[in-house]
Amino acid sequence: MTEPRTTLFETNPPFCPGCESKLDGATAVEGDVVPEPGDVTICLYCREFLQYNPEMRLKVLSHDEFLALHEDNQIALLRVKLRIEEMNRGGYGFPDKRKRK
Numbered sequence: 850m851t852e853p854r855t856t857l858f859e860t861n862p863p864f865c866p867g868c869e870s871k872l873d874g875a876t877a878v879e880g881d882v883v884p885e886p887g888d889v890t891i892c893l894y895c896r897e898f899l900q901y902n903p904e905m906r907l908k909v910l911s912h913d914e915f916l917a918l919h920e921d922n923q924i925a926l927l928r929v930k931l932r933i934e935e936m937n938r939g940g941y942g943f944p945d946k947r948k949r950k
């Protein structure tokens with residue numbers, strides 16, 4: 850099994866539409882893959898589920914769009930979200946930029 854690849858967006862990095870953080874990199878869930886238009890991801894800072902558009906900008910994935918994903922992708926996103934929560938609870942995560950309601 851190959852190590853998950855981290856892609857750095859050295860020029861023109863996308864910003865999270867949920868918390869406006871600059872997302873200068875993306876790590877694959879598994880394998881040697883780079884993000885492409887239509888791929889889904891999660892913001893490390895606010896935990897919004899996001900999707901790359903054709904220009905590799907990010908938009909928030911709606912609940913209906915999440916439900917339309919293949920079940921394997923839904924599970925992968927939820928696992929990563931849980932892992933981010935665990936890291937933050939352990940004190941070695943990323944700044945929590947979720948908007949409080």
Ligand SMILES: [Zn+2]
Pocket residue numbers: 865866867868869870892893894895896897946
């Ligand atoms: Zn965010």
